Amino acid sequence: MKKLLIASCAAAVMAFGAINSAAISNAATDSSQVAGQIIVKFRDEGAAAGVLRQNGLSEGTGIGSTGAHLVKVPAGKKRQLIEGLSRNPAVEYAEPDELVTATTADQYFPRQYALQNNGQSFTNTANTLTVAAGKADADVDAVEAWNVTTGSGIRVAVLDSGVATDNPDINPKVVLRANFSSATTSEDNYGHGTHVAGIVAATSNNTVGVAGVCPGCTILAGKVLNDSGVGSSSGLAKGIDWAVSNGAKVINMSIGVQASRTLETAVNKAWSKGVVLVAAAGNGANQTKIYPGAYPNVIAVAATDNNDAKASFSTYGASWVDIAAPGVNVYSTFPNHPFVLGTQNGRSFGYDVGNGTSMSSPIVAATAALAWASHPGATNTSIRAVVESTADPISGTGTYWAHGRVNADKAVR
Structure with a gap:
């Protein structure tokens, strides 16, 4: 079975891209007290x-x-x-x-190293791919962050290929849908948007599937990519305006396009309205700027693996890439009906791993949402600052990305 790698394309708007308990702590260290x-x-x-x-x-x-x-x-x-x-x-x-640490009874949580990395190895859903053991604590400390907040009341807009209506782990978290693509419906028949949305806000502790980084958040599902995973800068701009009008505190865009003045205007207006915008840096394995991530008012996100190393495919460059997050073999939701990415890769339906900065971006977006929930009276400027300044300074910081690998627990404190 092939691993899903969400590829980038600049010609049009396209996608990039036994039950376990919570954190194992060391009672001899103050970090667990x-x-x-x-x-x-x-x-x-x-x-x-x-x-x-x-x-x-x-x-x-x-x-x-x-x-x-x-x-x-x-x-x-x-x-x-x-x-x-x-x-x-x-x-x-x-x-x-x-410290009392939150637990989750989600079926595939042991495979979600991005949220809690104990150095575990794991397989994909079909057991055709084995992911080698990683480095303990090469994660975003999401479980620890949940002791402070799960993000209740925060809306995150996922501007992507839609969110599947038949995956019970993420569909109930969608509070509004809109279609800005050439597809006839807002259903996700491509698969990318459902995976991204699950990373943000999949229901936690429900005994099935996975947990989102911000499990208390709700989703605004803006379909800006059609059923082939292609969209337009005009459609994306419309989606941004729609998200702002409907109360999004964070907008995630795991997509890439060439520079557009219209798109930049939409981004800047959203920023002026107090929204935090996050986007994938791309999968070009080079330093070429991809938009909307490269706009100054957007947090651009590179990808790391379960050893806190830069993903081989990740676009990079500390001059414009702001932060990093896990993007290799990230477990999340997929549609329970046939979808393009699944058909192409012989994938099992429902849940599986994805690879790309498309997976990294929603982790940062969800962290920003958690920070919104834990910092009453904050502004988008202060939320962006806290997310970036509390990142862990892993190897590559200052070279591949300006700040470190995102840390949700530090961001909510």
């Missing part, structure tokens, strides 16, 4: 205030009916204080306040 506080339980409650005062601490609040106290501690002193208090005969125990 709530900063600035510990839990202490005393054998003798009467001694609590004195013991804590001896250690320069104030008596903390009670934790339900457990009898334990939540105690604030100075930065950098957590481990020392836990060890010291544990030796005190008046103390029953002292322990860190561990």
Whole structure:
């Protein structure tokens, strides 16, 4: 079975492109613990205030009916204080306040290294492709971000080939559809848009399929590519205006076209209305600019693999490519009816891997949506800044892309 690689073309608007629990954490590291506080339980409650005062601490609040106290501690002193208090005969125990991490019961979540990379290897749906083990934590920390927000109430416009109405993991997340292509309906018969939309907002924890990076988000499905995966700059411009008019906070465009003044005007108007725009950088394995990604008011996204290395096919160039995200063997939704990409590649229906900056772009778009949800009063300028500034500075940063590989957890903090 061949892997799906969403190819780029500049002649017209075209596409680029057992249940697992959540994060495995290391209890010995502060990264898995709530900063600035510990839990202490005393054998003798009467001694609590004195013991804590001896250690320069104030008596903390009670934790339900457990009898334990939540105690604030100075930065950098957590481990020392836990060890010291544990030796005190008046103390029953002292322990860190561990982070509780969200879980998901989605069938293919173990294959979604982009969201949570434990160094796992996995196969595709048809078990004809084996993806070699990657590097642990070469992911966007989506699961950790869900402890802060899942993006409820944020609308993301996916301007693409439509979203399949027969995939129950993503169809219910679509709140509005429109067709700006030459196709007769808004149905996704190409397959690309359904895959992209699933990366953004597939329903999480429903025991089937996959989880989106922003599982609380909803989707505006703007069909700008026809059933052959081809569209026009005018259709894309119309789609951008439609998305803005219907409340999109983020617009994802996993597509590419040559520069167009009309398209740039639509992009700039959307930006002036407070929308964050994200687009694929392309799959040319070179530094050639592709639009709309290369417009200044759009976040251009390159692709990485499960080792945090630049994907061999990814377009690059820190002068205009802003950020990177996983784009190799990314698991997501597909239509449950015959579709062009599936027919061409002998693909199983419903779910499978995709390859391309088309897959990277929606990860960044979904991260921006999560950031919108966690930063009340933010502007598109501040959301873009936080997404870019909190990216992990992996190898290639400053050369292949201006910022690092996107990190959803840092973006929502």
